[in-house]
Amino acid sequence: MNRLILALVAAMSLASYGLSGQARAEGAVVTVTGNVVETNRSAFDPFADALFNALQIKFDKAHAFSREDLRKLPQQSLRAKYPNWPAEVEVKGPSLKDVLAAAGADGDRVIVRAVDGYAPEFKMADVRAGAFVLALEAGGMPLSIGGRGPLWLVFPPKSYLDQPDDDGGLAWAVFHIEVR
Numbered sequence: 287m288n289r290l291i292l293a294l295v296a297a298m299s300l301a302s303y304g305l306s307g308q309a310r311a312e313g314a315v316v317t318v319t320g321n322v323v324e325t326n327r328s329a330f331d332p333f334a335d336a337l338f339n340a341l342q343i344k345f346d347k348a349h350a351f352s353r354e355d356l357r358k359l360p361q362q363s364l365r366a367k368y369p370n371w372p373a374e375v376e377v378k379g380p381s382l383k384d385v386l387a388a389a390g391a392d393g394d395r396v397i398v399r400a401v402d403g404y405a406p407e408f409k410m411a412d413v414r415a416g417a418f419v420l421a422l423e424a425g426g427m428p429l430s431i432g433g434r435g436p437l438w439l440v441f442p443p444k445s446y447l448d449q450p451d452d453d454g455g456l457a458w459a460v461f462h463i464e465v466r
C-alpha cells in the first residue's frame with residue numbers, strides 16, 4: 287500500500303515536471319544537451335522549448351542550469367583583454383569544464399550556442415586544458431540580456447591552436463551547450 291502511494295506521488299511529480307519540461311525553480315539560463323548522463327529535465331518539447339524550436343535544435347537528454355545552480359559551482363575569476371576591446375575585462379562564473387562535469391557530459395566536441403544562433407565549436411580537450419569561463423558577471427555587474435548575458439563564454443587569448451587574434455569564439459548571450 288505504501289509502495290502504491292509512493293509510486294503515485296512519483297508519477298504525479300513526473301507528470302507536472304513533463305508538462306513544462308523546465309521545472310527549475312528559477313528557470314534555466316543554460317541547457318546542456320547531447321551526451322549527458324545527469325539529466326534533470328525532460329526531452330525537447332516544441333512548444334515549451336520555443337527558442338530551441340526556432341533554431342531547429344532537438345534533444346533527448348538535457349541538464350538545465352539556473353543562475354542559482356551556476357552560482358553553487360566553484361566560481362572562477364578571469365581577466366582578459368582582446369585587441370578589439372576598449373579595456374581589460376574581469377569576469378566571474380563557473381568554468382565551462384565544471385558545468386559540463388555537473389551535467390555528466392562527455393564527448394570530443396563542445397558547441398556553445400547563443401540566442402542569435404552563433405555557435406562556435408571547441409574541442410573537449412581544449413576546454414578541459416584551458417580557462418573557459420561561463421561568465422555570470424563582468425566588471426562586478428551581473429550580465430543582462432540585451433548586453434552579453436545571460437552568459438558570456440570568456441577565455442584568454444591563445445586558449446587553443448589557431449584561435450583568432452580578436453574575440454571570435456567568445457560567444458555572448460549563451461543559452462545552450464551541446465556535447466558530441
Ligand SMILES: Nc1nc2c(c(=O)[nH]1)N[C@H]1C(S)=C(S)[C@@H](COP(=O)(O)O)O[C@H]1N2
Nearest residue numbers: 400401402404452453454455456457458459
Ligand atoms: N552571440 C554572439 N556572440 C559572438 C558573436 C556573434 O555574432 N553572436 N560574434 C563573435 C565574433 S566572431 C567576434 S569577433 C566577437 C565580436 O563580435 P561582436 O562585435 O559582434 O560582438 O564576438 C563573438 N561572439
Ligand SMILES: [Mo]
Nearest residue numbers: 452453454455
Ligand atoms: Mo569575429
